[in-house]
Amino acid sequence: xxxxxxxxxxxxxxxxxxxGNLVMVLCQTALGIAILFTWxxxxxxxxxxxxxxxxxxxxxxxxxxxxxxSIFIHLWATVYATMLGFFIGSVIGAVLGIWLGISSFASRxxxxxxxxxxxLPKVALAPLFVLWFGLGIESKVALAASLVLFLVFxxxxxxxxxxxxxxxxxxxxxxxxRLQVVTKVIVPSALSWLFAGLRVSVPYxxIGAVLGxxxxxxxxxxYLVQYSGAQFDTAGVFAVLIVIALLAMALNFIVDIVQNRMxxxxxxxx
Amino acid sequence: MIEIRNVSKGFRRGDHVVEALxxxxxxxxxxEVIAIIGPSGCxxxxxxxxxxxxxxxxxxxxxxxxxAVTDVNTDVGxxxxxxxxxxxxxxxxxxxxxxxxxxxxxxEREARADAVVKQVGLDGFETRFPTELSGGMRKxxxxxxxxxxxxxxxxxxxxxxxLDAQLKxxxxxxxxxxxxxxxxxxxxxxHDLMEAVTLADRVIxxxxxxxxxxxxxxxxxxxxxxxxxxxFTNEFKELYDALWxxxxxxxxxxxx
Ligand SMILES: Nc1ncnc2c1ncn2[C@@H]1O[C@H](COP(=O)(O)OP(=O)(O)O)[C@@H](O)[C@H]1O
Ligand SMILES: [Mg+2]
Numbered sequence: 001x002x003x004x005x006x007x008x009x010x011x012x013x014x015x016x017x018x019x020g021n022l023v024m025v026l027c028q029t030a031l032g033i034a035i036l037f038t039w040x041x042x043x044x045x046x047x048x049x050x051x052x053x054x055x056x057x058x059x060x061x062x063x064x065x066x067x068x069x070s071i072f073i074h075l076w077a078t079v080y081a082t083m084l085g086f087f088i089g090s091v092i093g094a095v096l097g098i099w100l101g102i103s104s105f106a107s108r109x110x111x112x113x114x115x116x117x118x119x120l121p122k123v124a125l126a127p128l129f130v131l132w133f134g135l136g137i138e139s140k141v142a143l144a145a146s147l148v149l150f151l152v153f154x155x156x157x158x159x160x161x162x163x164x165x166x167x168x169x170x171x172x173x174x175x176x177x178r179l180q181v182v183t184k185v186i187v188p189s190a191l192s193w194l195f196a197g198l199r200v201s202v203p204y205x206x207i208g209a210v211l212g213x214x215x216x217x218x219x220x221x222x223y224l225v226q227y228s229g230a231q232f233d234t235a236g237v238f239a240v241l242i243v244i245a246l247l248a249m250a251l252n253f254i255v256d257i258v259q260n261r262m263x264x265x266x267x268x269x270x
Numbered sequence: 271m272i273e274i275r276n277v278s279k280g281f282r283r284g285d286h287v288v289e290a291l292x293x294x295x296x297x298x299x300x301x302e303v304i305a306i307i308g309p310s311g312c313x314x315x316x317x318x319x320x321x322x323x324x325x326x327x328x329x330x331x332x333x334x335x336x337x338a339v340t341d342v343n344t345d346v347g348x349x350x351x352x353x354x355x356x357x358x359x360x361x362x363x364x365x366x367x368x369x370x371x372x373x374x375x376x377x378e379r380e381a382r383a384d385a386v387v388k389q390v391g392l393d394g395f396e397t398r399f400p401t402e403l404s405g406g407m408r409k410x411x412x413x414x415x416x417x418x419x420x421x422x423x424x425x426x427x428x429x430x431x432x433l434d435a436q437l438k439x440x441x442x443x444x445x446x447x448x449x450x451x452x453x454x455x456x457x458x459x460x461h462d463l464m465e466a467v468t469l470a471d472r473v474i475x476x477x478x479x480x481x482x483x484x485x486x487x488x489x490x491x492x493x494x495x496x497x498x499x500x501x502f503t504n505e506f507k508e509l510y511d512a513l514w515x516x517x518x519x520x521x522x523x524x525x526x
Contacts, residue, residue, distance in 0.1 A: 169324050170354040172342045174368040174419055184371070188358050 053234040061239040075243065077220040078209050081137050082251070085144020086205035090198055092145070093152030097197075098190070100153075101160025102182060118154070122146045122208070126215045135216050144208030151201040152194065159193025160186055195262060202251050210244065221247070271455055272298040272321060272423070277330035278480070279316055290316040292480035294330070303449060303456040305466035307517075308476030308484075314459045315351050317481065318425045321457065322348045334423075347421035351428050351459075353408040355400040361411050362387065362396040368419035386414040389444060391437070406432040413441065417448060424449070426458035430465065442469060442497040450494060463517070467510050468497055475517060484520045487513050 036055045043054035065071035100107040100114075126143055133139040163186050171185050213222025221244050228236030274296040280287040290313035298304055306314050319325040320332050323343035332339045334346075355364045362383050363370075369379035387393055390410040400408055409432055416424060429445075430438045446469060449456050460466050466473045470489050477484045489509055491500060500506050 164354075166350065166352065166354045167356060169322075169342070170348075170350070171367075171371070173322060173324075173344060173346065173348050174371055175344045176371045180371055184367075185356065188356070191358075 050232070050234060053238050057235040058238045058242070061235045062242065065239065071224075071243065074219060074221050074224045075247070077137065078206075078213065078222065078244075079247065081140035081209035081212065081220065082144055082205045084137075085141045085208055086148050086202065088141065089145035089148025089205065090152045090201065093149040093197070093201075094156050094194055096149075097153045097156025097194070098160055098182070098187060101157045101190070102186065107157070114153075118150050122150075123211055126212060129212070130216050135218070137219075140209050140212030140217065140220065140222075143212040144205045147204040147208040148201040151204060152197040155197025155200075156190060156194045159190030159197075162193065163189045195259070199255055199259065202255050203248060206244075206248055206251060271300045271302070271335060272296075272457070273331075273333040274317070274321075275331050275333065277317075277320065277327040277332060279313070279320065279325065280328045289480040291320075291327075292482055294482060296474065296483065298455060298457060300455055301449075301453050303446075303469055303471045304458070305470035305473045306457065306459045306476065307461065307463065307466055307473060308481060309478050309521075310461075312476050312479045313481035314476060315427050318348065318427050318457065318459065321423075322346050322425055345421055346423040346425050347416040347419045348425045349409075349412045349416050349427060349429050353400070353405075353412050355408055355411055355415075357400050360397045360399050361392060361403070364400065364411055365415045365418055367415060382418060383414075386417050389417070390414045391440065404432075406434070406437065409433065410441070413445075420452065421454070423455040423457070426456070428459050428461065431461065438465070439497055445469065446493075446495060446497060463510065463513060464501060467491075467506060467513065468495065468500055473513060475513075475520065477520070485516055487516075 039052065040055050043049050043052050062071075100110065122143065125146055126139070129139040129142040129146075133142055167185050167189065168181055171181050176184065209220070210222035210225075213220035214226045217223040221240055225237055225240040225244070228234075228240060274294055277291055277294045278289065279291040280289045282288075294317065306317070308314050316325060320327055321334070321339070321343065323332075323339045323341055326340070334343055356367065359367070362380060365387060366374075366379040366383035369382060374382075384393075384396065387396055390413055392407060392410055392414065395403065395407065400411070403411065409429060413426075413429060416426075426445075430441050433441060442465065445456070448454065456469075458469070463473075467489055473487045473489060475484045475486070476482065487509070491503075491505055491509070501510075
């Protein structure tokens with residue numbers, strides 16, 4: 001920072017904001033350590049180790065899984081199902097959203113059915129997906145995709161409906177074809193809505209994949225948490241939960257980066 | 271060229287109908303420049319929207335080159351009252367939009383866009399986005415886009431309202447030169463009587479809503495006109511004063 005000609009108060013305010021941030025990070029770290037110590041202290045003394053395990057055991061489990069590489073197989077299975085489900089769900093959701101947004105006939109026709117499907121808890125579809133797609137990764141992908149699909153669809157649909165009619169009229173007056181109106185006005189205009197839909201649906205893709213694995217699988221973090229629970233292995237359950245939380249944070253981080261890029265490129269305006 | 275025959279237009283608002291135009295009759299010849307003046311909310315924009323085919327008359331017909339307008343009229347370039355630039359495109363890509371729609375290749379359309387950008391004085395702002403421009407700059411971008419579209423008829427709805435006096439003159443000059451060069455028919459809405467008399471062959475004054483024609487005045491000033499100096503000539507002053515007087519009477523009668 002070159003602050004030579006900045007006003008001193010502003011510099012001071014900025015510096016105090018920075019020290020404020022640093023202090024906050026220190027406090028957060030301290031809180032985390034305090035929780036770990038309390039957990040370790042309470043476990044086996046106030047609460048049975050069976051219920052809450054303890055940080056050392058959880059850490060040992062994580063280390064063991066990392067060293068023998070087994071966690072990566074499960075992690076990859078979940079990441080793969082999440083990404084594929086997210087991708088398939090968003091493509092179908094976006095296409096459906098744009099199509100129904102443009103065609104008022106189709107949207108009125110399908111409206112009650114879509115409402116019913118949307119109100120349905122998608123998890124209840126899991127047995128059907130297992131029947132259709134088997135115990136492999138496909139059924140997890142399908143569950144993740146079904147969650148993503150509706151979120152992306154609803155956002156895209158709303159976005160297409162929000163498109164400024166004046167912009168469409170303007171393009172039509174300049175001899176835009178129907179297709180050009182869609183590709184050059186409606187889709188770009190709805191894009192920020194579409195991205196909002198993609199953004200909120202990333203965690204749901206993960207939820208879908210993990211749930212699918214919990215219901216019927218022999219691989220993945222969802223399977224691992226289920227399996228550990230069934231073995232009364234509390235430390236294992238906690239260890240997997242930590243991995244899932246880290247994965248979720250990593251996904252959110254990626255979404256943030258992508259979003260910033262998009263805004264930088266003006267793909268998403270406003 | 272454009273015939274507005276007994277056109278009435280109402281908008282349903284709740285359980286009553288807002289009547290914007292009533293029994294409007296106007297014939298506009300090829301290459302004519304028409305100024306439309308009238309109190310705000312009287313139905314001027316509605317009239318342009320009907321010529322552009324965006325609204326259909328409730329009664330009567332709008333005839334364009336012998337055929338009734340029943341769909342968007344792609345022979346007109348329309349500069350709407352509210353600017354309708356695409357917010358996700360920069361100035362250059364907005365202005366080049368009609369060429370892009372027509373399938374002109376990138377290099378050519380950018381070169382042509384940059385040329386008109388200069389004419390409206392937006393050079394240096396080619397890569398800015400509409401939200402980064404002032405209202406007057408957005409209007410000029412719309413004007414440039416319309417120029418590039420090169421329609422045979424130009425509809426302009428309060429095109430220069432947001433510009434300062436200096437820039438207004440530059441735009442007047444530009445509009446007249448372009449209209450003359452390309453033989454365009456021009457219909458524009460304004461609140462500025464000076465502007466109307468400077469640019470138009472004929473000034474149409476509307477009544478309050480529902481708009482009817484209160485009076486029509488030919489402006490037989492010779493062309494090409496020097497937009498800077500024409501206002502200081504005696505003929506201009508006479509026309510302007512006469513119109514002003516009739517406007518005053520018109521509005522006074524209305525108030526009674
Ligand atoms: N699309 C519309 N729907 C309903 N009412 C409208 C619409 N467009 C214009 N009006 C009404 O018609 C009247 C004339 O509007 P307009 O033509 O915009 O006036 P102006 O002369 O100021 O351009 C106004 O009362 C306005 O509220
Ligand atoms: Mg208006």
